[in-house]
Amino acid sequence: MIPTIPALPLSHLESGGMTISVIVPAHNAAGYLRHSLPALQRSTYPAFECIVVDDASTDDTAAVCRAFAVQRVGLTGAPHGPATARNRGAAVSQGDILLFLDADVVLRPETLSRxxxxxQNETTVAAHLWLIRRSSPGHQLRVAGQEPAAPLHPSAGQA
Incomplete structure (x- = not known):
């Protein structure tokens, strides 16, 4: 049996707890989702939903979403781009907090809890997570909000 990512628990909603909508824009991202969705399932925070916005994928993205029982919103036609996909996910979300993740981001179990x-502090208006990821194998590391780091090896980044 394949574990599923549950819908937002009603008990948590009724108790006034914070709920999180994890919105993942995805175009031909089946390979990435096979790693990122199981990591999300291991979250220590129970009150979240996962919405994958499938931006006209031609790979197995839809099948991976079905396998992990996440909500999938499909965009048809030519790819619309990640901004449109994020906006579509936000439109159908139910959480108090919206967390936008790229399909290749693998969260640690405590991330949603943190x-x-x-x-929980009423003075918090927004939070920003600093994530480091590789833009593509053997190329530059990127940190959100900063210029790209130096190439990982001398041939990286050469045209």
Whole structure:
């Protein structure tokens, strides 16, 4: 049996707890989702939903979403781009907090708990997670909000 990512628990909603909508824009991202969705399932924070916005994928993205029982919003035609996909996911979300993740981001189990804790303080208006990821194998590391780091090896980044 394949584990599923549950819908937002009603008991948590009724108790006034913070709920998180994890919105993942995805275009031909089946390979990435096979790693990122199981990591999300291991979250220590129970009150979240996962919405994958499938931006006209031609790979197995839809099948991976079905396998992990996440909500999938499909965009048809030519790819619309990640901004449109994020906006479409936000439109159908139910959470108090919106967390936008790229399909290749693998969260640690405590990430959603830490995010919710940051928002428990009523003076918090927004939070920003600093994530480091490789833009493509053997190329530059990128940190959100900063210029690209130096190439990982001398041939990286050469045209």
């Amino acid at each position: 995010l919710a804790a940051a928002f």
